[in-house]
Amino acid sequence: MQTTEQWFIEQVLPLEGELTRYLLRVLSDKAEMEDLRQEVYVRVYESGTIRQRPATRYFVFAVARNLLIDRLRRQRVVTIDSFANLESLHLRSDEVPADRVLSGRQELARLETALNDLPPKCRAVFGLRKIEGLSQREAARRLGVTESTIEKQTGKAMRLLANSFLGANAEPAPASLPPLGARAR
Amino acid sequence: MTSASQTEREAAEWLARRESGTWSGADQAALDRWIAAATANRIALLRLETVWRKSDLLRDGPEPPASDAVDQAGGRYRAILSPLRRLRRAALGAAMAAAAVAGVILYPSWSPTPAEAYATPVGGFQKLPLADGSRVDLNTDTKLAVSLTASERTIRMEQGEAFFEVAKDRKRPFTVRAGGYRVVAVGTAFAVRMEGEGLDVAVTEGTVRVVREADNVTTLVLAGQTAVADRRGPVVRPAGIDELDATLAWRDGMLVFSESLLGDVVAEFNRYNRRQLRVEPSAAGVRVDGRFKATNLEGFLRLLEQGFGIRAAPAGDDALVLRRS
Numbered sequence: 001m002q003t004t005e006q007w008f009i010e011q012v013l014p015l016e017g018e019l020t021r022y023l024l025r026v027l028s029d030k031a032e033m034e035d036l037r038q039e040v041y042v043r044v045y046e047s048g049t050i051r052q053r054p055a056t057r058y059f060v061f062a063v064a065r066n067l068l069i070d071r072l073r074r075q076r077v078v079t080i081d082s083f084a085n086l087e088s089l090h091l092r093s094d095e096v097p098a099d100r101v102l103s104g105r106q107e108l109a110r111l112e113t114a115l116n117d118l119p120p121k122c123r124a125v126f127g128l129r130k131i132e133g134l135s136q137r138e139a140a141r142r143l144g145v146t147e148s149t150i151e152k153q154t155g156k157a158m159r160l161l162a163n164s165f166l167g168a169n170a171e172p173a174p175a176s177l178p179p180l181g182a183r184a185r
Numbered sequence: 186m187t188s189a190s191q192t193e194r195e196a197a198e199w200l201a202r203r204e205s206g207t208w209s210g211a212d213q214a215a216l217d218r219w220i221a222a223a224t225a226n227r228i229a230l231l232r233l234e235t236v237w238r239k240s241d242l243l244r245d246g247p248e249p250p251a252s253d254a255v256d257q258a259g260g261r262y263r264a265i266l267s268p269l270r271r272l273r274r275a276a277l278g279a280a281m282a283a284a285a286v287a288g289v290i291l292y293p294s295w296s297p298t299p300a301e302a303y304a305t306p307v308g309g310f311q312k313l314p315l316a317d318g319s320r321v322d323l324n325t326d327t328k329l330a331v332s333l334t335a336s337e338r339t340i341r342m343e344q345g346e347a348f349f350e351v352a353k354d355r356k357r358p359f360t361v362r363a364g365g366y367r368v369v370a371v372g373t374a375f376a377v378r379m380e381g382e383g384l385d386v387a388v389t390e391g392t393v394r395v396v397r398e399a400d401n402v403t404t405l406v407l408a409g410q411t412a413v414a415d416r417r418g419p420v421v422r423p424a425g426i427d428e429l430d431a432t433l434a435w436r437d438g439m440l441v442f443s444e445s446l447l448g449d450v451v452a453e454f455n456r457y458n459r460r461q462l463r464v465e466p467s468a469a470g471v472r473v474d475g476r477f478k479a480t481n482l483e484g485f486l487r488l489l490e491q492g493f494g495i496r497a498a499p500a501g502d503d504a505l506v507l508r509r510s
Binding site: 031108 | 240
């Protein structure tokens with residue numbers, strides 16, 4: 001039996017790049033988008049319903065769309081622009097590509113890109129800890145820094161790798177509509 | 186709700202501390218409390234942990250590092266490549282180039298009618314769309330016959346290896362008969378490889394039943410599992426994503442090895458190529474990692490030479506013997 005965790009890892013997380021671009025059609029602020037993405041994940045996870053592959057995608061994007069609409073409704077002044085963008089949130093079947101599972105080779109290529117994008121210190125720590133398999137203490141000695149620096153850089157590497165690998169840093173897709181300029185507050 | 190970026194930072198701190206080497210039961214209890222406090226926490230952790238685990242793929246060789254792996258001045262990470270790593274790196278590059286060139290594999294647009302036989306030559310590969318919407322990928326040197334009737338869908342496999350993506354149809358079970366077994370699926374994806382007396386079944390989606398023809402003893406194989414079935418009966422065990430990916434890499438025309446003995450590697454290549462390789466004892470202990478195009482024997486031999494100093498010498502018609510020079 002598949003657990004909710006496994007389902008989330010295998011079917012929901014791979015949608016992150018697409019989901020990010022989707023949310024950015026309406027929310028131009030990165031932090032705001034990240035908060036909403038977190039909310040989408042929480043709702044999807046808490047629904048506790050494990051779905052099969054194509055259904056998962058529709059479910060995730062339906063939750064995202066509803067949350068976006070809620071958010072726009074709560075704003076006191078809503079610009080015409082944001083409504084126009086909302087229209088573009090209808091999921092047409094032709095823009096929902098078939099589910100793809102990355103092959104090991106594609107995953108490796110993505111990881112390599114993510115690794116190369118790490119800042120130098122972070123990459124050095126990642127290399128020693130993960131690739132060379134050194135302990136935190138050994139890595140600290142090798143680099144002549146404290147263990148707490150290694151720990152901090154490790155945490156940073158985790159965040160940067162995850163965001164890069166999952167496509168969380170996606171730029172907004174060239175939408176059919178211009179991006180939202182002045183947003184209602 | 187805590188902001189997403191704050192939650193992510195906290196999750197990273199927890200994970201990094203857990204990896205640090207000093208982690209007590211009390212730490213675990215504190216982490217468990219943090220996770221239980223909000224679903225957002227659990228998700229942030231899952232997200233980071235998933236990619237962190239995946240990044241193990243980047244660890245490309247088992248040997249300990251040579252010294253001076255880090256350029257102190259720039260703090261830059263430089264891998265000191267051992268022969269094995271060089272081989273793997275080169276193989277990766279070659280594999281990607283090959284994949285780029287190979288591009289799309291053409292397949293016939295017709296659908297087979299019932300009880301038709303299909304075969305691939307050595308080194309061949311064929312995508313076979315069936316009339317019921319199922320799809321079959323035939324690997325090298327494979328023979329099978331397809332029969333679709335109103336009540337059942339049956340594939341008789343005579344030899345080789347194939348991957349099946351089965352269209353859902355509860356009224357018509359999809360059965361692969363091979364090596365004294367029936368492998369029965371409803372809507373699912375799995376691979377069957379015939380080898381010697383028995384067969385290997387690898388399931389990537391759904392569930393299949395493996396039934397021994399002789400006594401109808403049935404074993405269930407779930408997604409993410411493989412079963413090795415011989416006369417004594419099937420043995421089921423879990424297979425990691427990496428392993429399944431390696432098992433099915435032939436669908437991209439690739440072979441994937443992870444610390445495999447040269448003898449086993451050569452046996453795999455021999456399935457795909459007319460030119461047969463043999464390994465001399467001097468080279469038998471070599472272990473190979475990497476991804477290779479199954480039909481690119483020249484590339485593989487070049488890598489063996491560069492990485493391990495192993496040369497291929499002609500030995501009769503269409504045969505080469507590998508020895509360490």
